[in-house]
Amino acid sequence: xxLAFYPAVSAAALALARSERPEYFAGAIVIGHSGxxxxxxxxxxxxxxxxxxxxxxxxxxQMLDVTLGGPxxxxxxxxxxxxxxxxxxxxxxxNSGTFEALVGGELDSLGGADGVLDNAAQRxxxxxxxxxxxxxxxxxxxxxxxxxxxxxxxxxxxxxxDVIGQVDGIGGAIDATEADYDEPxxxxxxxxxxxxxxxxxxxxxxxxxxxENPRHPEHPGPTHGDDGG
Amino acid sequence: MDLTLNVKNFSDESLVQQDGxxxxxxxxxxYLGKFGPFVERFPLETxxxxxxxxxxxxxxxxxxxxxx
Numbered sequence: 001x002x003l004a005f006y007p008a009v010s011a012a013a014l015a016l017a018r019s020e021r022p023e024y025f026a027g028a029i030v031i032g033h034s035g036x037x038x039x040x041x042x043x044x045x046x047x048x049x050x051x052x053x054x055x056x057x058x059x060x061x062q063m064l065d066v067t068l069g070g071p072x073x074x075x076x077x078x079x080x081x082x083x084x085x086x087x088x089x090x091x092x093x094x095n096s097g098t099f100e101a102l103v104g105g106e107l108d109s110l111g112g113a114d115g116v117l118d119n120a121a122q123r124x125x126x127x128x129x130x131x132x133x134x135x136x137x138x139x140x141x142x143x144x145x146x147x148x149x150x151x152x153x154x155x156x157x158x159x160x161x162d163v164i165g166q167v168d169g170i171g172g173a174i175d176a177t178e179a180d181y182d183e184p185x186x187x188x189x190x191x192x193x194x195x196x197x198x199x200x201x202x203x204x205x206x207x208x209x210x211x212e213n214p215r216h217p218e219h220p221g222p223t224h225g226d227d228g229g
Numbered sequence: 230m231d232l233t234l235n236v237k238n239f240s241d242e243s244l245v246q247q248d249g250x251x252x253x254x255x256x257x258x259x260y261l262g263k264f265g266p267f268v269e270r271f272p273l274e275t276x277x278x279x280x281x282x283x284x285x286x287x288x289x290x291x292x293x294x295x296x297x
Contacts, residue, residue: 001267004291005284023268 009059011035
């Protein structure tokens with residue numbers, strides 16, 4: 001079909017044939033980065049264009065099965081420098097058996113470790129009891145429990161009544177302090193108002209005769225009778 | 230080589246093109262001797278006896294060119 005109806009070999013011609021005559025492809029789809037292969041529904045892949053990347057004159061239609069890299073008989077691969085690793089014997093080297101047996105066997109190999117650990121713990125305990133712990137100031141640390149007992153004993157010796165009696169005197173001092181604050185706050189000093197010109201002063205002198213000082217109405221100015229006029 | 234035309238099915242077909250238009254075709258399902266089946270579509274606008282003959286002859290030439 002391709003040879004009959006698409007003499008110009010190209011990936012575009014293959015795609016055109018796939019769209020115009022899908023029945024000839026049996027459900028295959030065009031694949032490949034150059035669009036020169038198609039894959040059947042069963043997974044087989046065929047390369048149908050020879051030298052797709054070359055010049056147009058050198059291209060040919062072909063049908064080459066490349067499902068698994070191509071048949072070995074056509075272009076067999078040369079052996080490479082790498083070879084599959086021979087699994088050989090087991091690499092673990094451990095004794096077969098249950099996990100418990102393995103752990104138990106390893107513990108037995110320690111031998112007497114429990115005694116050593118107990119002896120070390122006893123020595124540490126004795127050192128603590130003998131007061132072997134000394135701080136940098138060369139002062140000896142007292143027994144924490146003894147100190148705590150002394151503090152609690154001292155606190156328990158103080159009766160509650162004595163404590164309350166000490167507080168009673170404080171209450172009176174507080175009340176006395178509160179009484180001082182019952183007085184009204186002192187008023188700031190108010191400056192005296194200056195006498196207006198032409199008006200008698202506060203003592204009734206000066207000013208025009210018969211003229212009342214509006215600020216001090218109780219001190220009227222001198223009358224006409226006073227000057228004998 | 231026997232390349233006798235044997236039409237198995239002849240039908241009308243309507244296909245939706247990529248641009249969204251619907252194009253009508255005449256579809257032939259046939260054998261050429263023992264080769265086949267072949268399916269050929271002819272647009273309704275260009276469907277003529279000559280066009281059908283040209284395609285069938287092209288297939289015959291191709292089959293005759295196959296290695297024996």
